[in-house]
Amino acid sequence: MPFEEKFHLRIPGPTPVPLRVQHAMNRPMIGHRSAECSRLVQKCSQRLQSVFGTRENVLIIAGSGTSALEAAVANTVAPGEEAVVVVTGAFGDRFAKIADRFGARVHRLDIPWGEACSPDALKSFLLSRPRVKAVFLTHCETSTGVLNPVRDLAQIVREHSDALVIVDGVSSVGGVPCEMDAWGIDIFVTGSQKALMLPPGLAFVAVGPRARKVIRQAEAPRFYLDLQAYQEQLEKETTPFTPAIAHLFGLEAALDMLDEEGLENVFARHRLMMEMTRAGIRALGLPLLAEDAVASPTVTAVRGTETIDATALQKELRRIGVVVASGQQHLKGKIFRIGHMGYCDPLDVLTLLSATETALHRLGKPVRWGAAVAAAEEVWSRV
Incomplete structure (x- = not known):
């Protein structure tokens, strides 16, 4: 052919990756601890806030979307603590598997694939599980094409539990309205290779004040995905480990395109x-x-x-x-x-x-x- x-x-x-983004990613490499790179990290984090619908810092990790899911689990739920995972497809199932691997007592709310989780179903499930530390939700379930009503689900969690609300927005952020602060979401994550028009390789984690408090007190082991380290280093306009600099060049161009449209x-x-x-x-x-x-x-x-x-x-x-x-x-x-x-x-x-x-x-x-x-x-x- x-x-x-x-x-x-x-x-x-x-x-697909726009040519404009590809060209940006071909810029000459810069030092990862240079002033130019610090400016890039800080500006990209700030500009992502409107995409997530938050005033909180958006942490940038060199990794896939799954690394963001793992970070959300590893930093909030210790072995033996209870977590509810709403499973409406393959990626809700992935959240459950990650939580299980980290030793959480996972309560799966399984919804038939192709359907969304209703607020009433989540309310009933939570009422019989009063000791839950976190509730994990999937905004767009990529495996089924279902958009879960996370605003309503987050409200149910807030009304009937002290649990954190943690949302996988990998195939929603940048393509559908996301209002992290207004909806009461504590951690919202996504990846670069979906609506943000970049190649795979960046993960983004927006962390609210309730989650930051839990993360500071968390004792579960983590190193590369320690969100406290990313938060502290972002305040110094950098990252704890080598950032994916070419992807940051592309992210800046992609954010320009979103702003222009x-x-x-x-x-x-x-x-x-x-x-x-x-x-x-x-x-x-x-x-x-x-x-x-x-x-x-x-x-x-x-x-x-x-x-x-x-x-x-x-x-x-x-x-x-x-x-x-x-x-x-x-x-x-x-x-x-x-x-x-x-x-x-x-x-x-x-x-x-x-x-x-x-x-x-x-x-x-x-x-x-x-x-x-x-x-x-x-x-x-x-x-």
Whole structure:
């Protein structure tokens, strides 16, 4: 194939990286303890506050999104202490596994995959577990395309428990409204490779005052992921360990792009892409995993049918040049997932839907040409 290097990356992370960000990352290297690097660390941390919806410091770690999840656990819950983990998919399950590995007494609130956790379900679960130290939530469950109502869930925790509210925002921060302070979230984490339009390699942890107090008193062992060390060094405009400097150059450029578009416009674009995607997929007769009321603006999960194999469709899309993601765990082979976040716009959605029509035709399925694209264009026309 003459254009093997040319394809459309429509997975829910890593997402495409803008040329502007790539060029920024190619800047000459600087010293990690230089005044220029200190300025970069401090400015990036401050500018991330609006993305998280907080006045608190945003700590920057050289690591993946999972390192942020681990840091949130390791710094707050000691062995033997109780933690509630709301599991609505593979990444809620990952939070539970991390907490279990660190010796916490984990109480899993398992929700059927494809559904969101309701405030009532969490309230009932908490009332019978009065000694919980922390409640771990997933904002956007990347494995199912569900957006959990973390504002309402955090309110339930605050009303019925003294537990910390700790949220995985890896595939939500930067793509949907996040209001850490207003929602009463104590720790909010994300990674660089999703809506923030960077390669994998940076983790971000926003820490509120209640969590800082717990972290200062925590006795569980940690070294590289010691959030107290990151907090102390950020106050000195640096990091405790060598920062990922090229990623910081890229982060500065990505934050420039978000500022220029305006966060409200960024969020509106993501919601539009979600609505276009869902309308187009429905026009093809393919079922969606999540209901509209809980659908995420950043990722859409599509079910296969008795006659349309999800894996076969995913592979045919790859042959055309469009890369989507498979399902995870027990949904592997049953769904495929479309990422529409970060450096992505409505034209990208139309390309995806046109390719999906072609892929279905190549698989011998009846297709009404243009139906998916027309449905998405109708949504777009109403903006």
